[in-house]
Amino acid sequence: MKKATILFAVSTLIISCNQTARERANTDTPTEQSVEPEKAPEPVKGMDVESIPFSTNDVGSFPFFTLPKGLKEMNKPLDKNFDVCFFPINGVMTAFEGKLYKANITAEQGEKFSQHYFEKSMSEYLTSIGAVQIFDGEITQREYERYAKADPNKGDDGDIGYPGESIKFYAIRTKDKGNIYVQYSSTNAGAKLNVLQEDVFQQTITKITADDILKDLADEGKSILYINFDTDKSTLSPDGKLAVEEIAVALKKDTGLKVAIEGHTDNTGDASHNKKLSDDRANAVLNNLLSLGIEKSRLSAKGFGAERPLADNDSAESKAKNRRVELIKTN
Structure with a gap:
C-alpha cells in the first residue's frame, strides 16, 4: 500500500x-x-525645422566645409544645383530638395582610413557651427524597399541609406543660407558624405515661340530646341507637336528661310541605335512641317546620334542637354 x-x-x-x-x-x-511581422515606419511628410535654433556662425559656402586633413574624395563627387536626397527622420528616409553634394571619402595615399577620426572630426565641427543631430542609427530592410526606387541617385557615389548602415544626420538652420542637411556613414574602410542646401524648385521651362526661333537663327545661325518625343521612339508627344507648330509659324513669317533639321541624342545605349533614332526624329519633325504647309525644298533632315554633344555625358543634366533638335540656317 x-x-x-x-x-x-x-x-x-x-x-x-x-x-x-x-x-x-x-x-x-x-x-x-x-509574432508580429516587422513594419516599415510611416513616411514622414516633413520636419519641424522651426524648432531648430538659428546658427549664428559663419557656415561658409556650399558644400560648407572641407574634409578632415588626410582624407579626400575617392571619385568625382555628385554635385548638382538642384536634386533630391533622402535623409532619415525617426528611421524614415525623407526627401529634401536643393543643391546637392554626395561623395565617397577615402584616405590620402600612404594613409589608413580611421572611422573614429572621421566621425569625431565631423561631429565636433558640425556641433561647433550650430548643427543639431537629428538621427543616429540604422533603417530597416522594409524602409529601404519602400523608398529606394524613388531615389534617382541610388547606387551613385556617396549613396547613403541601406539596411544595417549606421547613419548620422545633422541639420543646420541659417538666416542667410537657409536649411542645410548633412549626413554621413563610415567604416574603417572609408566613408560617405551628403550635403544638401534646401531650396525651392524654380520652373525654368518656357514655351518655344516662333519669334525666339527666328531671333536665334538670325543671331546665331541656329536654334537649339528640346522637342519631346515618346520614349525611345520618333513619335512626337503632344507638346512636341506644339513646338513643331511654332517652327512652322517661324518659317511662314520668313518665307525665304531654309533650315537643316538635326537630331541629337546622349550616349546612353547602342551608338548605331542612337544614330537611327536621331535620324528618325529629325525626319519626323520634317514630315510634320510638310503637313503644316512648309515646302520640302526649304527643309533637310539628318541624325547625328551622340556624335556632337553639347555637354559631357557624365550626369542626368548633361545628358538632357544633349537630347535635342537643332535648326541650322542654310541660306
Whole structure:
C-alpha cells in the first residue's frame, strides 16, 4: 500500500512539473501566431525645422566645409544645383530638395582610413557651427524597399541609406543660407558624405515661340530646341507637336528661310541605335512641317546620334542637354 502511495505521489509530481514546464515555455517563447511581422515606419511628410535654433556662425559656402586633413574624395563627387536626397527622420528616409553634394571619402595615399577620426572630426565641427543631430542609427530592410526606387541617385557615389548602415544626420538652420542637411556613414574602410542646401524648385521651362526661333537663327545661325518625343521612339508627344507648330509659324513669317533639321541624342545605349533614332526624329519633325504647309525644298533632315554633344555625358543634366533638335540656317 505504501509502495502504491509513493508511486502515485511521484506520478503526480512529474505531471505537475511537465504542466509547469509547458506553461513556462508558452510564457517565455511566443508562438508563431503571436509574432508580429516587422513594419516599415510611416513616411514622414516633413520636419519641424522651426524648432531648430538659428546658427549664428559663419557656415561658409556650399558644400560648407572641407574634409578632415588626410582624407579626400575617392571619385568625382555628385554635385548638382538642384536634386533630391533622402535623409532619415525617426528611421524614415525623407526627401529634401536643393543643391546637392554626395561623395565617397577615402584616405590620402600612404594613409589608413580611421572611422573614429572621421566621425569625431565631423561631429565636433558640425556641433561647433550650430548643427543639431537629428538621427543616429540604422533603417530597416522594409524602409529601404519602400523608398529606394524613388531615389534617382541610388547606387551613385556617396549613396547613403541601406539596411544595417549606421547613419548620422545633422541639420543646420541659417538666416542667410537657409536649411542645410548633412549626413554621413563610415567604416574603417572609408566613408560617405551628403550635403544638401534646401531650396525651392524654380520652373525654368518656357514655351518655344516662333519669334525666339527666328531671333536665334538670325543671331546665331541656329536654334537649339528640346522637342519631346515618346520614349525611345520618333513619335512626337503632344507638346512636341506644339513646338513643331511654332517652327512652322517661324518659317511662314520668313518665307525665304531654309533650315537643316538635326537630331541629337546622349550616349546612353547602342551608338548605331542612337544614330537611327536621331535620324528618325529629325525626319519626323520634317514630315510634320510638310503637313503644316512648309515646302520640302526649304527643309533637310539628318541624325547625328551622340556624335556632337553639347555637354559631357557624365550626369542626368548633361545628358538632357544633349537630347535635342537643332535648326541650322542654310541660306
